[in-house]
Amino acid sequence: MKKVTVKELIRNGEQFLDQEVQISGWVRKIRSQKSFGFIELNDGSFFNGIQVVFEDNLENFDEISRVSIATSMYVTGTFVKSEGKGQSYEIKATSVEVFQKADLDYPLQNKRHTFEYLRSIAHLRPRTNAFSAVFRVRSLVAYAIHKFFQDQEFVYVHTPIITGSDAEGAGEMFRVTTMDLDNVPKTDKGDIDYKEDFFGKETNLTVSGQLNVETYCAAFRNVYTFGPTFRAENSNTTRHASEFWMIEPEIAFAALEANMDLAEDMVKYIIKYVLENAPEEMEFFNKFVEKGLFDKLNNVLANDFARVTYTEAVDILLKSKKKFEFKVEWGIDLQSEHERFLAEEHFKKPVFVTDYPKDIKAFYMKLNEDGKTVRAMDLLAPGIGEIIGGSQREDNLEELERRMDEVNLPKEDYKFYTDLRKYGSFPHSGYGLGFERMIMYITGMTNIRDVISFPRTPKSAEF
Amino acid sequence: MKKVTVKELIRNGEQFLDQEVQISGWVRKIRSQKSFGFIELNDGSFFNGIQVVFEDNLENFDEISRVSIATSMYVTGTFVKSEGKGQSYEIKATSVEVFQKADLDYPLQNKRHTFEYLRSIAHLRPRTNAFSAVFRVRSLVAYAIHKFFQDQEFVYVHTPIITGSDAEGAGEMFRVTTMDLDNVPKTDKGDIDYKEDFFGKETNLTVSGQLNVETYCAAFRNVYTFGPTFRAENSNTTRHASEFWMIEPEIAFAALEANMDLAEDMVKYIIKYVLENAPEEMEFFNKFVEKGLFDKLNNVLANDFARVTYTEAVDILLKSKKKFEFKVEWGIDLQSEHERFLAEEHFKKPVFVTDYPKDIKAFYMKLNEDGKTVRAMDLLAPGIGEIIGGSQREDNLEELERRMDEVNLPKEDYKFYTDLRKYGSFPHSGYGLGFERMIMYITGMTNIRDVISFPRTPKSAEF
Numbered sequence: 001m002k003k004v005t006v007k008e009l010i011r012n013g014e015q016f017l018d019q020e021v022q023i024s025g026w027v028r029k030i031r032s033q034k035s036f037g038f039i040e041l042n043d044g045s046f047f048n049g050i051q052v053v054f055e056d057n058l059e060n061f062d063e064i065s066r067v068s069i070a071t072s073m074y075v076t077g078t079f080v081k082s083e084g085k086g087q088s089y090e091i092k093a094t095s096v097e098v099f100q101k102a103d104l105d106y107p108l109q110n111k112r113h114t115f116e117y118l119r120s121i122a123h124l125r126p127r128t129n130a131f132s133a134v135f136r137v138r139s140l141v142a143y144a145i146h147k148f149f150q151d152q153e154f155v156y157v158h159t160p161i162i163t164g165s166d167a168e169g170a171g172e173m174f175r176v177t178t179m180d181l182d183n184v185p186k187t188d189k190g191d192i193d194y195k196e197d198f199f200g201k202e203t204n205l206t207v208s209g210q211l212n213v214e215t216y217c218a219a220f221r222n223v224y225t226f227g228p229t230f231r232a233e234n235s236n237t238t239r240h241a242s243e244f245w246m247i248e249p250e251i252a253f254a255a256l257e258a259n260m261d262l263a264e265d266m267v268k269y270i271i272k273y274v275l276e277n278a279p280e281e282m283e284f285f286n287k288f289v290e291k292g293l294f295d296k297l298n299n300v301l302a303n304d305f306a307r308v309t310y311t312e313a314v315d316i317l318l319k320s321k322k323k324f325e326f327k328v329e330w331g332i333d334l335q336s337e338h339e340r341f342l343a344e345e346h347f348k349k350p351v352f353v354t355d356y357p358k359d360i361k362a363f364y365m366k367l368n369e370d371g372k373t374v375r376a377m378d379l380l381a382p383g384i385g386e387i388i389g390g391s392q393r394e395d396n397l398e399e400l401e402r403r404m405d406e407v408n409l410p411k412e413d414y415k416f417y418t419d420l421r422k423y424g425s426f427p428h429s430g431y432g433l434g435f436e437r438m439i440m441y442i443t444g445m446t447n448i449r450d451v452i453s454f455p456r457t458p459k460s461a462e463f
Numbered sequence: 464m465k466k467v468t469v470k471e472l473i474r475n476g477e478q479f480l481d482q483e484v485q486i487s488g489w490v491r492k493i494r495s496q497k498s499f500g501f502i503e504l505n506d507g508s509f510f511n512g513i514q515v516v517f518e519d520n521l522e523n524f525d526e527i528s529r530v531s532i533a534t535s536m537y538v539t540g541t542f543v544k545s546e547g548k549g550q551s552y553e554i555k556a557t558s559v560e561v562f563q564k565a566d567l568d569y570p571l572q573n574k575r576h577t578f579e580y581l582r583s584i585a586h587l588r589p590r591t592n593a594f595s596a597v598f599r600v601r602s603l604v605a606y607a608i609h610k611f612f613q614d615q616e617f618v619y620v621h622t623p624i625i626t627g628s629d630a631e632g633a634g635e636m637f638r639v640t641t642m643d644l645d646n647v648p649k650t651d652k653g654d655i656d657y658k659e660d661f662f663g664k665e666t667n668l669t670v671s672g673q674l675n676v677e678t679y680c681a682a683f684r685n686v687y688t689f690g691p692t693f694r695a696e697n698s699n700t701t702r703h704a705s706e707f708w709m710i711e712p713e714i715a716f717a718a719l720e721a722n723m724d725l726a727e728d729m730v731k732y733i734i735k736y737v738l739e740n741a742p743e744e745m746e747f748f749n750k751f752v753e754k755g756l757f758d759k760l761n762n763v764l765a766n767d768f769a770r771v772t773y774t775e776a777v778d779i780l781l782k783s784k785k786k787f788e789f790k791v792e793w794g795i796d797l798q799s800e801h802e803r804f805l806a807e808e809h810f811k812k813p814v815f816v817t818d819y820p821k822d823i824k825a826f827y828m829k830l831n832e833d834g835k836t837v838r839a840m841d842l843l844a845p846g847i848g849e850i851i852g853g854s855q856r857e858d859n860l861e862e863l864e865r866r867m868d869e870v871n872l873p874k875e876d877y878k879f880y881t882d883l884r885k886y887g888s889f890p891h892s893g894y895g896l897g898f899e900r901m902i903m904y905i906t907g908m909t910n911i912r913d914v915i916s917f918p919r920t921p922k923s924a925e926f
Contacts, residue, residue, distance in 0.1 A: 044684030181640075242662075
């Protein structure tokens with residue numbers, strides 16, 4: 001008797017045919033009649049379960065007939081071709097050992113539940129088809145990202161989560177402290193005395209690892225971070241979470257073109273990897289979550305991404321004669337409606353928009369010779385809008401410091417960053433990919449709370 | 464002319480022989496004479512650099528001769544066999560383009576620096592041999608861990624970093640808040656009003672993802688977390704950091720034996736992966752950081768790990784006649800000296816100690832039939848002591864709740880956890896591996912601050 005998983009049985013069915021096997025798992029469905037019954041047993045290894053046929057020759061036939069959904073059990077039996085509809089194989093049980101009879105108030109009985117309700121039982125929802133598919137895909141995308149970079153010899157860097165600095169001067173942050181909030185230490189002048197705090201200074205949760213990882217780019221050439229980042233923004237939308245994961249590669253001796261090449265390769269690699277490694281899950285999304293998902297993803301795979309400058313993009317928008325809610329003119333930050341028009345209606349495929357006006361972009365982006373624009377890039381994709389943002393970095397110390405002065409950054413806090421421009425400055429570029437944004441794009445799920453195991457949002461940090 | 468990396472040149476030397484190539488990188492060493500000179504150029508792709516020979520036929524010979532360490536440059540030239548000592552190949556430069564002349568006050572001139580000094584320039588230290596080796600190995604170990612689990616179809620789960628609960632009822636935590644510390648909101652009764660805080664409740668940084676990941680184990684069978692964890696403990700030792708990464712696998716329908724098998728396989732897999740993929744770095748550690756490192760690691764690979772119960776281990780210690788600082792008797796928590804005696808002197812290889820007294824272990828560990836011990840396991844390794852801790856989990860609801868009462872855990876906060884025992888409870892096991900502990904073991908580095916890019920410790924959160 002061989003212990004096997006459902007995935008092994010399904011993928012290599014012929015190999016186990018007519019042999020005795022043992023599986024263990026949980027009842028997803030059961031129907032029983034007087035002398036026989038069927039159980040759909042899911043063992044967690046695979047999107048689908050396997051049908052178990054049990055008959056009244058089993059001594060505990062009555063016990064088996066009465067188990068409820070979620071009950072855990074060991075099933076031993078013969079693996080055979082199924083004569084029934086809906087499955088190719090089944091197991092004819094020779095023994096069923098019930099491990100624990102699930103309580104009858106199990107909240108996931110077989111009926112449709114709203115995603116909203118399922119969020120309230122986040123500890124149980126991965127047992128449903130939709131969330132089983134989401135979180136298996138999430139795991140595969142995470143691995144695909146590591147594999148993509150490691151196969152190209154990128155070095156993975158764990159940049160710090162607790163930080164004393166605000167990476168982009170942007171984004172509200174969560175404070176990290178061990179001070180007694182009932183009795184906050186004060187200085188003689190009556191200010192909060194952060195010297196008394198755990199780290200002896202003000203500390204927050206990171207909003208980006210980019211500045212830190214650039215220091216490693218100067219040592220290892222090609223590097224990436226992949227870790228949690230945080231925003232203490234009070235925005236209750238389907239796109240924002242307070243805690244999410246981000247991927248930030250950084251490449252040395254590489255200008256913006258190489259950065260775009262890398263981002264395009266990565267997006268295509270991830271999509272291919274998931275389609276190959278989670279065909280059942282992707283089929284489910286295509287059928288039940290986003291009709292046309294396969295067409296969308298295959299369109300991404302089949303085409304070179306378009307590349308236009310911001311100035312060209314503004315021209316396209318102006319010439320489109322489309323009525324936009326927000327007026328288009330050179331200098332504006334592109335709005336979602338503009339981004340989607342470009343990707344969905346004009347190019348009909350993903351498009352990199354580059355060389356944005358410097359005033360709407362971060363201080364570290366490389367100034368172009370025109371003195372007005374910077375070597376930024378945003379990747380806009382049909383169906384979602386901006387999915388990646390990046391840039392070539394300013395490698396000229398004087399320019400960088402001038403820009404830091406313009407936006408009133410305290411240069412003394414960024415010495416480690418300007419040092420990179422003093423001691424072997426080098427052309428380099430990088431980008432950030434919001435991990436959950438990518439999962440939403442690939443699965444068609446529309447609420448970020450449904451692609452994070454235990455989501456953290458304003459007024460909500462359950463489990 | 465082909466753009467190549469130093470790693471490509473070193474690994475596939477013959478393929479590029481006598482061809483024109485271009486590399487880009489940073490000067491690690493330079494010595495020049497009247498009519499020629501040598502540069503050791505490191506491009507970040509490889510532990511070692513490559514020798515560049517430049518002669519006075521280059522029009523900017525004078526400029527090149529005067530560049531200082533860390534200067535960035537592009538070198539074009541012919542890749543040839545070297546006649547000099549110390550390297551097999553070199554590049555005879557036909558053109559050298561200096562990108563940025565490094566400032567002369569570069570803090571990493573070619574002399575020995577203490578690890579302590581290098582910590583103060585953590586943004587530059589990955590450019591040294593020792594830290595280049597450490598952080599490349601760190602990246603490879605991270606990937607090896609993902610690969611090990613993904614190749615066996617484990618699902619990677621991102622458990623939350625911000626948490627409302629204290630996983631083990633143990634470990635001091637960092638508070639996460641957006642409250643105004645100058646004006647902390649209070650209730651009518653004068654208590655801190657956490658309802659006013661960002662999440663509407665008290666929140667902290669996670670100390671373990673285990674309880675959360677168990678819920679996914681009930682859905683996906685085999686799962687793992689790999690993320691940052693935090694301890695707000697004021698211990699300034701070479702072994703403790705306030706922020707570190709942890710790996711926590713959890714396997715379903717699996718008792719403690721399978722858990723030990725998995726841990727043993729994983730440790731061996733990681734070591735093999737690093738020895739194969741970072742031979743130069745490991746050679747460096749073996750030579751300069753821990754003499755005998757290869758013997759230590761090969762001993763781990765060559766042997767089945769020993770397995771003894773806590774009770775047997777206490778007997779061994781008592782019979783050893785060794786004088787320990789802490790007295791040995793049944794019931795004590797094993798001290799470092801005991802653990803090292805077992806692994807280093809008695810078994811002379813890694814050893815699993817299992818079935819500890821329940822009173823010194825966490826509430827969720829499965830009670831043995833003796834009523835006194837639990838199905839815990841610690842892996843003790845020669846040269847470091849405890850490296851992995853885990854257990855089979857209590858799957859019996861009544862036992863679990865009895866134990867929670869004993870240790871005064873508020874059951875209402877753990878409903879999601881006890882639910883797993885109500886709705887399809889199943890035998891399951893898991894363990895935690897401190898990632899940095901493993902890096903220290905593999906590299907021989909003795910201070911945890913030297914295996915974390917930007918370490919966070921009491922009174923220190925720089926960069």
